Amino acid sequence: MSNMVNVFFYGKKYEVPGDLTIMTAMEYAGYTLKRGCGCRHGFCGACATIYRIKGDNTLKTCLACQKQVEDGMYVASIPFFPTDKRTYSINDIKPTQQIMMELYPEIYSCIGCNACTNACTQDLNVMQYIAYAQRGELEKCAEESFDCVACGCCSVRCPAEISHPMVGLLARRLVGKYIAPETAHLVARVEEIRKGAYDDMIEKIMQKPITEMKELYNTREIEK
């Protein structure tokens, strides 16, 4: 059995096994989670959490599902953060520097404090991707922000009140739709199907008896 540690949820002390994550430790302590719990595997950003270890003044951020508890940890989860998403029609906007200026002008108020990067639970270089967005370097912004789970810890800490995850998302959508090269083989296949090129073949295979399908399946050639 692992060692027990003392942690403080919203200031209240609980003794929990030291090998748990913050999320499972809260459940061990008796919490039934509603907010602050989503995929439980580090992909959804629902469990943004702030903590401080007793005796250390550094305020830290993490995902509760990915962070192991430590002795003397003071924990508060962030149930909701009012991220400021601007709405737009993806079909009507263009991948330009101006679009960032129009939709998220506050990025130009960045004071370069790097608090966003320090707060990132995914260890992304957040300030850098905001800098790329300022300069209209959308591909670089998209690439740098790609692993963002939109937990919002960056925005919580930002003195310029930037909603970083929304800026990254806009850049990625613009890159995915407008800047990345078009896929000719995809466009061609969609058109072939639309014209009915596979209709007969698919009808035929649907009608085949199971014994014949088994034979076809078990002897099919597999691309190396």
Added chain:
Amino acid sequence: MFTAEMYESIKKVEATREERMKTEPRRMTAEEKDELLKTYHPDYRAAGFDEIKVGPNKGEKAPKELAELLHSNSILLTEKVDLSKIDYDCDVLVIGAGGAGCSAAIEANEAGADVVIVTKLRIGDANTMMAEGGIQAADKENDSPVQHYLDAFGGGHFAARPELLRRLVMEAPDAIKWLNDLGVMFDKDEDGRMVTTHGGGTSRKRMHACKDYSGAEIMRNLRDEVLNRKIPVVEFTSAVELIKDDKGQVAGAVLLNMETGDYLVAKAKTVVIATGGAGRLHYQNFPTSNHYGATADGLVLGYRIGAPLLYQDTIQYHPTGVAYPSQIFGALVTEKVRSLGAMLVNKDGEAYAHPLETRDVSASAIIRECANGKGVDTPLGSGVWLDTPMIEILGGEGTIEKRIPAMFRMYLNYGIDMRKEPILVYPTLHYQNGGLEIGGEGFTKAVPNLLVAGEAVGGIHGRNRLMGNSLLDIIVFGRNAGKAAAAKCKDVVIGEMNIDHVEAYAKELEAAGLNTGKTSPLLLPKYARHER
């Protein structure tokens, strides 16, 4: 960060690596696969199942935990709700805000319908967000929808409904294009060609990906699009019962505000169940790769109002869940790790099976190795090695960070560098192959105006699903459901609303002598210590 015993075993894995890499492990014959599944696959463990005693699938089996929910009463048997006080009135009510629900909502909105989405957690808190490896579509020159059909039909043990599988494969390229046009950043080369790989059981490399955040990238685009379209999303609000009218059509749902405990009434001309999977029911005590809300709610709601299930007794255990460390026990290790070249290796360093057999076969083979003392002991059980350093040797240094950054990050968090050391895996409860039965247009056959999309559907994949066909199915069937619901609602007139089926169901349960003492749907798993 491994134990001393694990490091001993790693030495054997390293010792055999060079030799192993010279040959591709043999694929099993059809007979060998059948035998392996019968002996080791959890679907064949009779103790894990109960007979369904009431309703349209009476006499068939279901996992015990699901059967218990089907054998429980609605909370509304005792809680009284005034159905005449309408809180939401819409054309299309979408229950669930994952990939299928959001796709349905976007298409219904596009078609001009008045849509409301309700979801018990947040929009995007769904298995879609966690899908890592990719999405299939036959869009390359050496491939065709017919080949895709054959792979999926055979991989699903020849049990898929042809009508549904046809749609899946024929509409796959258009689904990819739709996502690309929304702004999804697929992995492409500089000429725009998709970077595609194999998945278990594919005969062509047709797995499209967005690094190993494929589902997350798709989900965040869909979510953003829903919000841009200003489609109302009612979060932290569960559907606890469907409403019918006096003509027997579905007419909406009773909702529960998860935070305040208030009941709300949503009236709708069509209802789309897009509630996803059931991993959090922990069938046969397996850990799960699923999100917190995966508790089969939609199956229960649909079944109680009269919609039959299909293949509810077939469950997918993803071969490679995390076996160690315990903090991330059961988390998904994407199949893409094997697509990129990592072999499955037992404690003695033997590559005991081809790494890209279908998931049910691959999972069974891992269970076999562990049952026969060829697994590596872990604090929570045992596991086999996934030889990840092979990826860097095959693809060059940096491949892991570039192609599977989420996996790299997850392990590094616990001091394991998967570029240099193999990782320990064991099957994890991943997907419900079965669900509510639908026709090609997405409607249930028993309840008018009730549609189902996504993981809550049964029959698309048969009795086993191939990697990359689930992200595909939520898009294809989500979009179709949205379009069909929007078209249908134009000629729906709702009559007197009621939930009489709740009492009728209670009488059936009583007549069958069933009393679980619980209510369903479950809504959230019971993880707090005092609830376990």
